[in-house]
Amino acid sequence: xxxxxxxxxxxxxxxxxxxxxxxxxxxxxxxxxxxxxxxxxxxxxxxxxxxxxxxxxxxxxxxxxxxxxxxxxxxxxxxxxxxxxxxxxxxxxxxxxxxxxxxxxxxxxxxxxxxxxxxxxxxxxxxxxxxxxxxxxxxxxxxxxxxxxxxxxxxxxxxxxxxxxxxxxxxxxxxxxxxxxxxxxxxxxxxxxxxxxxxxxxxxxxxxxxxxxxxxxxxxxxxxxxxxxxxxxxxxxxxxxxxxxxxxxxxxxxxxxxxxxxxxxxxxxxxxxxxxxxxxxxxxxxxxxxxxxxxxxxxxxxxxxxxxxxxxxxxxxxxxxxxxxxxxxxxxxxxxxxxxxxxxxxxxxxxxx
Amino acid sequence: xxxxxxxxxxxxxxxxxxxxxxxxxxxxxxxxxxxxxxxxxxxxxxxxxxxxxxxxxxxxxxxxxxxxxxxxxxxxxxxxxxxxxxxxxxxxxxxxxxxxxxxxxxxxxxxxxxxxxxxxxxxxxxxxxxxxxxxxxxxxxxxxxxxxxxxxxxxxxxxxxxxxxxxxxxxxxxxxxxxxxxxxxxxxxxxxxxxxxxxxxxxxxxxxxxxxxxxxxxxxxxxxxxxxxxxxxxxxxxxxxxxxxxxxxxxxxxxxxxxxxxxxxxxxxxxxxxxxxxxxxxxxxxxxxxxxxxxxxxxxxxxxxxxxxxxxxxxxxxxxxxxxxxxxxxxxxxxxxxxxxxxxxxxxxxxxx
Ligand SMILES: CC(C)[C@H](C(=O)O)[C@@H](O)C(=O)O
Ligand SMILES: CC(C)[C@H](C(=O)O)[C@@H](O)C(=O)O
Numbered sequence: 001x002x003x004x005x006x007x008x009x010x011x012x013x014x015x016x017x018x019x020x021x022x023x024x025x026x027x028x029x030x031x032x033x034x035x036x037x038x039x040x041x042x043x044x045x046x047x048x049x050x051x052x053x054x055x056x057x058x059x060x061x062x063x064x065x066x067x068x069x070x071x072x073x074x075x076x077x078x079x080x081x082x083x084x085x086x087x088x089x090x091x092x093x094x095x096x097x098x099x100x101x102x103x104x105x106x107x108x109x110x111x112x113x114x115x116x117x118x119x120x121x122x123x124x125x126x127x128x129x130x131x132x133x134x135x136x137x138x139x140x141x142x143x144x145x146x147x148x149x150x151x152x153x154x155x156x157x158x159x160x161x162x163x164x165x166x167x168x169x170x171x172x173x174x175x176x177x178x179x180x181x182x183x184x185x186x187x188x189x190x191x192x193x194x195x196x197x198x199x200x201x202x203x204x205x206x207x208x209x210x211x212x213x214x215x216x217x218x219x220x221x222x223x224x225x226x227x228x229x230x231x232x233x234x235x236x237x238x239x240x241x242x243x244x245x246x247x248x249x250x251x252x253x254x255x256x257x258x259x260x261x262x263x264x265x266x267x268x269x270x271x272x273x274x275x276x277x278x279x280x281x282x283x284x285x286x287x288x289x290x291x292x293x294x295x296x297x298x299x300x301x302x303x304x305x306x307x308x309x310x311x312x313x314x315x316x317x318x319x320x321x322x323x324x325x326x327x328x329x330x331x332x333x334x335x336x337x338x339x340x341x342x343x344x345x346x347x348x349x350x351x352x353x
Numbered sequence: 354x355x356x357x358x359x360x361x362x363x364x365x366x367x368x369x370x371x372x373x374x375x376x377x378x379x380x381x382x383x384x385x386x387x388x389x390x391x392x393x394x395x396x397x398x399x400x401x402x403x404x405x406x407x408x409x410x411x412x413x414x415x416x417x418x419x420x421x422x423x424x425x426x427x428x429x430x431x432x433x434x435x436x437x438x439x440x441x442x443x444x445x446x447x448x449x450x451x452x453x454x455x456x457x458x459x460x461x462x463x464x465x466x467x468x469x470x471x472x473x474x475x476x477x478x479x480x481x482x483x484x485x486x487x488x489x490x491x492x493x494x495x496x497x498x499x500x501x502x503x504x505x506x507x508x509x510x511x512x513x514x515x516x517x518x519x520x521x522x523x524x525x526x527x528x529x530x531x532x533x534x535x536x537x538x539x540x541x542x543x544x545x546x547x548x549x550x551x552x553x554x555x556x557x558x559x560x561x562x563x564x565x566x567x568x569x570x571x572x573x574x575x576x577x578x579x580x581x582x583x584x585x586x587x588x589x590x591x592x593x594x595x596x597x598x599x600x601x602x603x604x605x606x607x608x609x610x611x612x613x614x615x616x617x618x619x620x621x622x623x624x625x626x627x628x629x630x631x632x633x634x635x636x637x638x639x640x641x642x643x644x645x646x647x648x649x650x651x652x653x654x655x656x657x658x659x660x661x662x663x664x665x666x667x668x669x670x671x672x673x674x675x676x677x678x679x680x681x682x683x684x685x686x687x688x689x690x691x692x693x694x695x696x697x698x699x700x701x702x703x704x705x706x
Contacts, residue, residue, distance in 0.1 A: 075539075085539055087539045087540070091540070116472075117471050117472060117475045117576055117577055118470050118471055118472065118576075119469075119470060119471065119472055122470045138507065138540075138541065139540055141504075143541070143542035144542065145542055145545075145546065148510055148511035148512070148546075149508065149509070149510050149511075150508070150509055150542045150543040150545065150546035151494075151506060151507065151508045151542065151543065152506075152507040152541045152542050152543050153504060153505075153506050153507070154491065154504065154505045154506070154507065155502065155503070155504045156502070156503055157501055157502050158501035158502075159501070184590070184593075186428075186438055186440045187440070187444070187491075187492055188491065188496070188505045189496035189497065189498055189503045189504065189505050190503040190504065190505050192498075192503065193498065193501075193503035215593075215594055216593050216594055216596075216597035217597070219572070219594045219595075219597050219598040220597050220598060220600065220601045220606070223470055223471075223576065223598065223601050223602070224470055224601050224604075237537070238594075240537075240568075240569050241568055241569055241572045241591075241594055242572075243569075244569035244570070244572050244573050245572040245573060245576065245598065247573065248573045248576050248577050249576070251577075253573070
């Protein structure tokens with residue numbers, strides 16, 4: 001198959017981990033006989049540096065003309081004084097591309113269970129997927145500042161809730177058939193609309209067990225009993241907070257991928273970790289989150305399940321063989337650099353052929 | 354001293370744990386020669402049952418005429434179909450009383466460290482105080498529903514931020530002199546006003562180390578390294594989520610108190626746990642959160658530090674002697690009922706006299 005992929009390395013460790021995705025995709029291309037046409041453009045701080053804006057027009061155009069987008073990370077203190085924030089480019093990109101359903105899977109992995117801040121018996125069976133609404137809510141509502149009064153507006157239309165919740169139900173169906181919808185229906189009107197919409201849709205998905213949790217309760221339950229969850233679906237801001245909370249349960253934020261999708265399977269794929277300016281340029285970053293994001297792209301946007309599994313398998317085997325970056329500190333393993341771990345994964349993809 | 358205290362037992366386990374506060378206060382009254390004038394009124398679901406509203410006028414009046422208010426818990430599935438939610442009464446009460454600064458301390462306790470879902474080395478030095486803005490933000494903004502569109506508005510005025518942050522700085526000064534302000538300044542205008550206000554005030558509190566964390570990062574850091582924090586100050590909704598998250602770190606939500614204060618030291622004191630309808634009426638609830646809330650009242654509203662410490666000490670000794678309710682499951686201790694634990698605490702306050 002021929003596919004065009006937009007590469008947006010972004011800032012900080014972004015370019016370093018992006019190399020991992022590119023090399024892995026080249027190995028997949030070769031092994032499975034595909035043709036990946038990959039082109040790189042700036043976004044975030046690097047967009048500000050090169051064109052004065054965090055989402056240059058050409059970058060957006062290239063993304064729109066591609067079959068999928070890979071993004072490294074954006075942001076850093078270097079742009080703190082700048083009138084435009086690097087994050088603005090990312091938010092605009094999500095919105096312009098209309099990738100409203102953000103998937104963040106968190107799955108326990110025997111290879112690095114020791115890294116968790118939680119007790120082993122609590123985390124060992126964690127296997128959850130957070131589906132976060134990504135292009136609506138308070139992120140994109142009107143913002144005003146008049147004198148000493150600031151206002152943000154949280155708006156949801158039913159259709160925005162419906163399309164995201166539907167995708168979440170579909171995923172639950174493919175998994176353990178359990179959906180937890182998170183809201184704050186005892187306080188927010190938008191949450192009451194959210195809950196009503198989920199209740200309505202649940203009639204269509206009677207094979208999926210549906211439950212409703214208040215966001216404060218969900219924040220507790222995630223720590224007390226993460227294996228309680230299968231698929232969690234929630235609005236943009238709650239999803240931001242809960243998915244970051246969930247990402248540290250296993251102590252392995254560096255290995256976590258994310259996918260932001262719309263109904264035609266076009267998607268934006270990025271690691272959960274940020275730009276980590278403190279270690280940027282030192283070849284210390286963990287490329288696993290980016291590599292796993294590329295694997296998600298193969299699966300969700302290109303429906304290349306075998307290819308996606310080949311990437312996952314190679315990464316897992318590299319981990320099992322003891323190759324780990326410094327953030328995966330479990331004491332007993334040798335620490336490798338970002339590029340060394342990439343080499344180990346690429347080599348295993350080629351070897352397996 | 355003579356003090357008038359409004360008692361609002363509320364719903365579920367509320368009345369059971371409230372008995373603990375009352376008995377403890379009677380023991381303190383006797384031992385220290387005070388006169389506590391305590392009167393009980395309905396709120397929440399019990400308000401709906403008795404007067405058709407979750408905050409009856411007489412209840413509010415009594416609270417306004419008291420020196421402090423103790424509240425048990427509100428809510429439960431019994432009022433699910435009702436047009437008014439029990440929680441509405443609590444929100445209105447907070448707002449009408451103007452208790453804008455909500456304190457939620459979370460402190461590790463050697464007596465029940467095993468209960469934590471986190472590894473011991475991670476939680477053992479936890480000693481943090483969350484100061485949550487309680488009477489503003491999206492909880493109290495305009496709410497609208499037009500056709501299939503729902504909107505909530507998040508408004509903050511600078512003076513609301515300032516008075517809460519000031520109280521947080523004052524507390525930090527009495528503690529480890531570190532303040533973490535939590536916002537989402539990379540997305541929300543209200544958070545930008547929040548951050549600017551904290552930066553401004555920090556000039557007045559140069560003896561306190563101030564840091565700013567995004568709410569998603571704070572949700573991670575709380576789990577990865579809770580002892581990083583001293584005082585955390587944040588807006589209403591973020592405070593709701595983060596304080597509940599923090600409350601389970603030690604596995605001891607049943608023992609946690611809260612205080613909601615305004616500048617004249619008038620306050621509303623309630624345990625962090627909810628109404629727990631599943632165990633209501635069974636004498637199984639943990640009265641410690643309510644008893645500790647009464648201790649906070651003695652300290653913050655009445656400036657009775659010795660009295661407050663006497664309560665804390667008696668509770669701690671009862672725990673150390675092995676008296677624990679069922680939620681504090683650490684295996685090796687005998688489980689006592691709610692009323693048995695109350696008796697053990699009261700007896701120790703009297704004994705010590
Ligand atoms: C960078 C920031 C605007 C972004 C968000 O809040 O959505 C990030 O935290 C994320 O979760 O992808
Ligand atoms: C009952 C509910 C409205 C309340 C809140 O969200 O403030 C509760 O969760 C709390 O934290 O005290």
